[in-house]
Amino acid sequence: DTGVSQNPRHKITKRGQNVTFRCDPISEHNRLYWYRQTLGQGPEFLTYFQNEAQLEKSRLLSDRFSAERPKGSFSTLEIQRTEQGDSAMYLCASSWRPDRSGNEKLFFGSGTQLSVL
Amino acid sequence: KQEVTQIPAALSVPEGENLVLNCSFTDSAIYNLQWFRQDPGKGLTSLLLIQSSQREQTSGRLNASLDKSSGRSTLYIAASQPGDSATYLCAVRNSGNTPLVFGKGTRLSVIA
Numbered sequence: 001d002t003g004v005s006q007n008p009r010h011k012i013t014k015r016g017q018n019v020t021f022r023c024d025p026i027s028e029h030n031r032l033y034w035y036r037q038t039l040g041q042g043p044e045f046l047t048y049f050q051n052e053a054q055l056e057k058s059r060l061l062s063d064r065f066s067a068e069r070p071k072g073s074f075s076t077l078e079i080q081r082t083e084q085g086d087s088a089m090y091l092c093a094s095s096w097r098p099d100r101s102g103n104e105k106l107f108f109g110s111g112t113q114l115s116v117l
Numbered sequence: 118k119q120e121v122t123q124i125p126a127a128l129s130v131p132e133g134e135n136l137v138l139n140c141s142f143t144d145s146a147i148y149n150l151q152w153f154r155q156d157p158g159k160g161l162t163s164l165l166l167i168q169s170s171q172r173e174q175t176s177g178r179l180n181a182s183l184d185k186s187s188g189r190s191t192l193y194i195a196a197s198q199p200g201d202s203a204t205y206l207c208a209v210r211n212s213g214n215t216p217l218v219f220g221k222g223t224r225l226s227v228i229a
Contacts, residue, residue: 041221103149104213108162
């Protein structure tokens with residue numbers, strides 16, 4: 001499978017615990033995005049990387065959230081001291097940087113569904 | 118701040134019918150617009166991407182149009198099939214280095 005891979009698929013945790021998700025992008029894609037989606041809503045942008053550099057972070061990303069992309073390959077998203085409001089689907093997407101025509105097709109993973117009890 | 122609205126929120130049609138999904142955005146200075154499909158509990162699949170200089174894109178039974186000046190896009194699905202049942206999401210980008218902003222989607226059910 002050469003698509004975007006996310007692990008785990010499901011995570012159930014107790015409030016106050018820390019969780020970490022992993023995303024493996026399509027090989028050689030230089031951009032990697034994290035989005036969060038709750039039921040009945042569209043995905044909300046959290047942060048993105050170009051290679052190993054984190055270029056933008058949403059205001060939604062509180063100081064309890066941290067993302068890394070060491071060596072510009074896989075990425076991890078960590079949530080510390082989880083809250084019930086963190087329950088959502090966390091989606092990862094990867095792409096090539098837009099070409100001169102502005103084409104940038106995002107390929108999404110299947111997501112990690114987080115439930116905070 | 119860019120905002121994307123999709124109407125209707127849900128749509129149910131009999132198999133074989135042609136249908137139109139609507140998307141509007143508040144800031145017309147977009148870089149491009151994309152339509153995605155999402156099946157329940159799954160990630161998103163890109164369907165069509167329209168650059169700001171383009172008026173439409175076609176792929177098979179799908180046709181997406183863009184009227185940038187009025188801040189609108191439509192996704193036309195011809196001869197709908199039960200396999201088209203999914204949520205369809207519209208997303209816009211304001212520059213090559215800004216992230217996609219999504220609408221809430223239209224949940225489509227095609228009844229056999």
